[in-house]
Amino acid sequence: MVKRTSHHEADCLIARPLDAIGDWWSLLIVRDAFDGLRRFGEFQKSLGVAKNILSARLRNLVAHGILETVPAPDGSAHHEYVLTQKGRGLFYVLVALRQWGETYFSGPGEPYTFMVDTLTGRPIKRLEVHAEDGRQLAPGETRLADFRNRETE
């Protein structure tokens, strides 16, 4: 066995992100970071993950620029982990995953949480994919296209 496969060099821009967050724990750490968790111990308690694993995941997330370490505000020698802008960009992935989970993974009648608009307390709308002109697009109405350079954007 050579090495655990990495998608780092894949052409596909779905594959490459999985290199950074495509394991069982990383996305949950990011979710907790969105919930305001910052300390090693907080993540460990929330996730119940072994400390060596958490340590490796945090290091990987920092290496990928998803989290960054900042000095602890209480003046202690320790530091805290906070989301970078890149890390906050995962918000839409989390929302999409959560909406899918709400639809297909919630047992009937079980205690249940929604994402809600903080201002009104009402559930947010489902994600939709829209064309440039505003038309809503179904999965079959999109495809991938190649552009040689970014200037076509």
Next chain:
Amino acid sequence: MVKRTSHHEADCLIARPLDAIGDWWSLLIVRDAFDGLRRFGEFQKSLGVAKNILSARLRNLVAHGILETVPAPDGSAHHEYVLTQKGRGLFYVLVALRQWGETYFSGPGEPYTFMVDTLTGRPIKRLEVHAEDGRQLAPGETRLADFRNRETE
């Protein structure tokens, strides 16, 4: 070591989906399925994954109701793997992941693909999160709220 951790019973509706698709390959299989791939051999060639691993992942995806097997249309004894409705629900996850990848993982000047509107060939809009009343919401403007029963929906 007891067993590889499963999020199957987690309360969190982000964690539970990861049980179904939270490994290095499953989401790429789903991506290929959206691209129209259906046969074992097609997935294997596209992903370059070992056959035993692909076999296990396809079985898992079928067990989770994300793919289903259908008889091959050419009358051969083999079957094909196609997305279920639940599987097609992952479209938004893939779009979110891809847009994140486009933003943060594409090297400068490298050949590049976009998701485009099939009708016009123009890139699709970025995902946005909206409140019930249509206001666009930033990451910090949402939270999770508990509802005892689904009837509050």
Next chain:
DNA sequence: CCACAAAGGTTTCAAATTGAAACCGCTTGC
């Protein structure tokens, strides 16, 4: 009809990863 090839897996086995628990160093709190 028989040999041979291809598709679609399964089996085998070594190497890598995971996880639980023990350990370690540094600050506090008492």
Next chain:
DNA sequence: GCAAGCGGTTTCAATTTGAAACCTTTGTGG
């Protein structure tokens, strides 16, 4: 001054991964 807590690292066995070999069921050429 000493125990406790935080934030990890180390150790080591169980599990998972991946490459390659193998098997089984059709399809095909001679």
